[in-house]
Amino acid sequence: MTRPAQQAVAADGAFAILAGYEQRSLAHVVGLPEELDAPGLWRGVGYRIGRRRLASAFGEVVEILPIPQITPVPGAQPWMLGVANIRGSLLPIVDLKQFLEGERTVLQESQRVLIVRQPGGDVAVTIDELFGQRSFLEEEEVSAERVAEGRYAHFIDRAYQNADATWGVFSLDRLGRTPEFRQAAA
Numbered sequence: 001m002t003r004p005a006q007q008a009v010a011a012d013g014a015f016a017i018l019a020g021y022e023q024r025s026l027a028h029v030v031g032l033p034e035e036l037d038a039p040g041l042w043r044g045v046g047y048r049i050g051r052r053r054l055a056s057a058f059g060e061v062v063e064i065l066p067i068p069q070i071t072p073v074p075g076a077q078p079w080m081l082g083v084a085n086i087r088g089s090l091l092p093i094v095d096l097k098q099f100l101e102g103e104r105t106v107l108q109e110s111q112r113v114l115i116v117r118q119p120g121g122d123v124a125v126t127i128d129e130l131f132g133q134r135s136f137l138e139e140e141e142v143s144a145e146r147v148a149e150g151r152y153a154h155f156i157d158r159a160y161q162n163a164d165a166t167w168g169v170f171s172l173d174r175l176g177r178t179p180e181f182r183q184a185a186a
Contacts, residue, residue, distance in 0.1 A: 050097050060172040063115040068113070096125040111129075119182075
């Protein structure tokens with residue numbers, strides 16, 4: 001066999017191996033957490049704001065990132081920390097604790113922001129601590145009044161008691177549609 005013929009056979013063999021990898025990869029599609037069928041089970045992203053443990057549906061959280069470099073915006077509401085450049089897009093950064101409780105969050109390097117889709121563009125909201133994926137069973141549901149006090153009452157419709165903590169299910173979608181939240185200019 002000539003050298004060009006050997007190279008062609010080798011290339012065909014390498015292509016066949018790669019095509020096989022692709023076929024096996026496409027045959028093994030893992031479902032997203034919210035797509036898993038488990039009646040009576042609710043799953044979401046768990047986090048803490050102040051002393052409250054909250055969870056939001058996976059579909060409401062676009063991304064979770066470390067606190068980015070924030071550029072203040074003059075004339076904005078006190079809870080509007082400023083804007084940040086996230087992969088070439090300017091996103092408003094909101095101190096969610098200050099918006100809900102009126103108390104400023106002390107920003108630390110370990111904190112995170114949740115990127116939330118809202119009409120007109122994404123927004124990043126600060127959280128004090130990230131707990132990751134949380135799952136709750138139907139029988140763990142308790143009265144939302146345990147965590148839905150003050151302004152939180154507008155965004156929490158249900159809660160779950162899991163281990164020694166009560167988790168409120170916080171609607172980031174409803175937050176993003178709230179006129180006051182959308183009006184960040186002072």
